[in-house]
Amino acid sequence: xxxxxxxxxxxxxxxxxxxxxxxxxxxxxxxxxxxxxxxxxxxxxxxxxxxxxxxxxxxxxxxxxxxxxxxxxxxxxxxxxxxxxxxxxxxxxxxxxxxxxxxxxxxxxxxxxxxxxxxxxxxxxxxxxxxxxxxxxxxxxxxxxxxxxxxxxxxxxxxxxxxxxxxxxxxxxxxxxxxxxxxxxxxxxxxxxxxxxxxxxxxxxxxxxxxxxxxxxxxxxxxxxxxxxxxxxxxxxxxxxxxxxxxxxxxxxxxxxxxxxxxxxxxxxxxxxxxxxxxxxxxxxxxxxxxxxxxxxxxxxxxxxxxxxxxxxxxxxxxxxxxxxxxxxxxxxxxxxxxxxxxxxxxx
Ligand code: ATP
Ligand code: MG
Ligand code: FE
Numbered sequence: 001x002x003x004x005x006x007x008x009x010x011x012x013x014x015x016x017x018x019x020x021x022x023x024x025x026x027x028x029x030x031x032x033x034x035x036x037x038x039x040x041x042x043x044x045x046x047x048x049x050x051x052x053x054x055x056x057x058x059x060x061x062x063x064x065x066x067x068x069x070x071x072x073x074x075x076x077x078x079x080x081x082x083x084x085x086x087x088x089x090x091x092x093x094x095x096x097x098x099x100x101x102x103x104x105x106x107x108x109x110x111x112x113x114x115x116x117x118x119x120x121x122x123x124x125x126x127x128x129x130x131x132x133x134x135x136x137x138x139x140x141x142x143x144x145x146x147x148x149x150x151x152x153x154x155x156x157x158x159x160x161x162x163x164x165x166x167x168x169x170x171x172x173x174x175x176x177x178x179x180x181x182x183x184x185x186x187x188x189x190x191x192x193x194x195x196x197x198x199x200x201x202x203x204x205x206x207x208x209x210x211x212x213x214x215x216x217x218x219x220x221x222x223x224x225x226x227x228x229x230x231x232x233x234x235x236x237x238x239x240x241x242x243x244x245x246x247x248x249x250x251x252x253x254x255x256x257x258x259x260x261x262x263x264x265x266x267x268x269x270x271x272x273x274x275x276x277x278x279x280x281x282x283x284x285x286x287x288x289x290x291x292x293x294x295x296x297x298x299x300x301x302x303x304x305x306x307x308x309x310x311x312x313x314x315x316x317x318x319x320x321x322x323x324x325x326x327x328x329x330x331x332x333x334x335x336x337x338x339x340x341x342x343x344x345x346x347x348x
Contacts, residue, residue: 002033003323004070004079004104005316006063008097009089009117010143011055013038013062015070016313017079018127020320027131027152030320033074035313038062041184048183049173050142056092063100070312078108083319086114086330086347087340088143094336102332111329113319114347116157116340117310118144121276123153123321124314129301133272136160138261140285141277141310142169142184145257146342147215147264150274153318154325156343160264161215164207168253169279171219175226175249179242189246190282196247198284201229203252208259215264222252254284262292272299281305322346 007014014037022028040058044050071077084101087094098114105112122137137148137157145163166174169186176185181192203225206218226249233240265273273293280286286302293300307313323329327346334347 001081001320001323002076002079003081003083003316003320005120005312005314005319006082006084006097006101007117007120007310007312007315008059008063008093009085009087010093010310011040011044011050011058012310013059013066013097014310014312014315015066016311016316017070017074017076018313018316018320020324022324028324029130030127030317032127032313033076034070035311036066036070036073037311038066045183048177050090052090052092055090056096059093059096063096067100067104079110081111081113081319081323082108083113083115083315085117085120085315086334087117087337089117089338091336091338094338098336106332111323112332113322114330114334115315115318115322116342116345117315118146118342119153119157119345120314120318122148122150122157122274123318124307124311125274125276125301125303126153127307127313127317128303132274134270135272135274136261136264136268136270137274137276138257138280139277140168140257140279142173142279143167144277145217147260148342149268149270153321154327156345159342161213161217161260163217163219165218165220166223168217168219168257169277171223171253172279174223178227178230179245186279186282189250190284192243193247193250193284196241196243196245198247198251200241200244201248203248205252205256208256214267215260217256217260219253222249250282250284254282254288257285258288258292261289262296262298265298266296272301275300275302276308278309281308
């Protein structure tokens with residue numbers, strides 16, 4: 001079965017195509033046939049963040065050419081099914097991908113699956129590492145920070161915890177802006193941190209006290225602490241070493257994320273941790289997760305950085321697993337849901 005996945009929840013227009021082989025238990029494997037992504041990130045840079053109207057317009061311009069390139073790359077005329085991100089995401093941006101997916105599914109007369117973007121970030125790992133065992137997933141992106149329990153890709157995902165304020169990727173972007181590093185801040189801050197000392201500044205680890213929720217996160221206090229640090233240095237006329245601040249901030253984020261992820265894995269007696277979402281492209285989050293998983297005897301699965309950020313292949317992969325499990329296709333009347341909870345894998 002060949003499945004096309006369409007992604008337009010934020011500022012990436014993604015179209016991916018996979019071939020699924022396997023049975024209905026949802027433990028088959030996907031082979032990637034096409035992976036086309038057009039990003040409007042450069043158009044948002046001068047505003048310091050994603051501008052929803054600009055993103056929607058860019059999707060509109062990019063969607064058909066991106067679809068055509070994906071079909072050519074896969075060497076097919078049409079897939080056997082079309083999957084699309086129905087939510088969560090930006091309302092106007094979602095509409096473009098969903099309208100396109102419905103139109104193509106109707107024109108090709110193939111089943112249509114309206115699926116959850118967040119499930120896609122987890123599912124994409126199977127492309128590189130094979131069938132997904134029962135696992136804890138740590139999903140960290142510009143809009144989300146979730147700790148999840150996944151029994152199989154065809155079953156609803158259980159949310160263990162999430163951020164109570166800023167997403168971790170958002171914290172990277174805001175701190176990068178504060179340090180004058182531009183947008184998107186994550187990758188620049190990551191590169192700069194490599195030259196700094198992660199022990200230079202003792203930034204707070206939010207929500208790690210004995211009475212705090214075991215699996216929830218908070219990053220806005222950390223962001224404020226960085227701002228205070230910079231301000232007080234400026235007031236005192238002390239120069240700040242930007243690389244040290246970046247490294248110390250990054251260490252605080254990576255420390256809390258991986259500590260709580262390992263805690264969830266251990267508490268629940270699960271042997272595998274999967275990372276996903278744009279911010280898990282971060283080198284320190286990856287290396288600290290590796291260290292801590294190795295020490296705890298936990299198997300760590302992390303997609304290649306390119307597939308941590310938004311793309312269409314992740315939606316194709318999730319759609320393929322759902323379709324293969326025998327789920328009914330979604331109705332062509334399915335409405336976009338900007339606030340779709342992570343527990344809803346597919347709109348039926
Ligand atoms: P959503 O939250 O809906 O998944 P999104 O577009 O924000 O949407 P992604 O494309 O998955 O999500 O991730 C983008 C985020 O990842 C941005 O906040 C960006 O700064 C962050 N990011 C990317 N690379 C790195 C990195 N190396 N280190 C830290 N953060 C990074
Ligand atoms: Mg993005
Ligand atoms: Fe995403």
